[in-house]
Amino acid sequence: MSEPDVFSALSNPVRREILLQLRKGPRAVNDLASGFNLGRPAVSEHLQVLRKARLVREEPRGRERYYHLDPRPLSEVDDWLKAFTHYWKQRLAALEDVLDEESRK
Amino acid sequence: MSEPDVFSALSNPVRREILLQLRKGPRAVNDLASGFNLGRPAVSEHLQVLRKARLVREEPRGRERYYHLDPRPLSEVDDWLKAFTHYWKQRLAALEDVLDEESRK
DNA sequence: TTGATACGTCGGAAATATCCGACGCGTCAA
DNA sequence: TTGACGCGTCGGATATTTCCGACGTATCAA
Numbered sequence: 001m002s003e004p005d006v007f008s009a010l011s012n013p014v015r016r017e018i019l020l021q022l023r024k025g026p027r028a029v030n031d032l033a034s035g036f037n038l039g040r041p042a043v044s045e046h047l048q049v050l051r052k053a054r055l056v057r058e059e060p061r062g063r064e065r066y067y068h069l070d071p072r073p074l075s076e077v078d079d080w081l082k083a084f085t086h087y088w089k090q091r092l093a094a095l096e097d098v099l100d101e102e103s104r105k
Numbered sequence: 106m107s108e109p110d111v112f113s114a115l116s117n118p119v120r121r122e123i124l125l126q127l128r129k130g131p132r133a134v135n136d137l138a139s140g141f142n143l144g145r146p147a148v149s150e151h152l153q154v155l156r157k158a159r160l161v162r163e164e165p166r167g168r169e170r171y172y173h174l175d176p177r178p179l180s181e182v183d184d185w186l187k188a189f190t191h192y193w194k195q196r197l198a199a200l201e202d203v204l205d206e207e208s209r210k
Numbered sequence: 211t212t213g214a215t216a217c218g219t220c221g222g223a224a225a226t227a228t229c230c231g232a233c234g235c236g237t238c239a240a
Numbered sequence: 241t242t243g244a245c246g247c248g249t250c251g252g253a254t255a256t257t258t259c260c261g262a263c264g265t266a267t268c269a270a
Binding site (some may be wrong): 012014038039041045046049062063079093 | 227228229230231232236237238
Binding site (some may be wrong): 026028030040041044045047048058062063064065 | 245246247248249
């Protein structure tokens, strides 16, 4: 019943790790689950969240399901961050100025 | 009892909006709360989450508390995304290839 | 001092998230 | 066909999140 919210999908460390794993190539569910200290149902439910956020895609191969990474929705997060990039580089520059100031004393 | 987790802090749309608002400058709590359809305690608790994630800093001014944006922890998210940027540009390029292929038909 | 304002936080309600065991369905190998 | 495997999903337990009203504390204006 939840919406496909990319930010919410990324809020869980297991789901973030799944995405990192999938960079190396598609993986079947049991294969993925063996890497975590979690049961298969839990991993399967995490994959459902990632699927709803369109961050992964499933490819059935016989009785297995290989999950593929689809990183495109991550651009939403990237775009959101861009609203701060300028400001935070500004702040980093200001911080450096302070540090320079301090080191000159 | 929760840790200062930047990803979790960003998972809530109210908190994301608070951060966007604070780009324009520091704001007092009631001032912030009036912008949302939320009571002050709720906003105050969102600010606590953001404070634990070190995304905001408080500056007491008399009986008010002005909250300042500190975007530096966002670099953690940015760094995490960088683990995908290359891959996803690759995927976008592949997508464009497919589209080119299609349009040539 | 007195009354109003700004805020944090507690207690509790309601919703949501996380996880597991159990079950059912489709697929494979024999 | 039979039995084992891979998977999704349901029911339910537990934990966490989100929100509010109520309260206490500090500050301000008069």
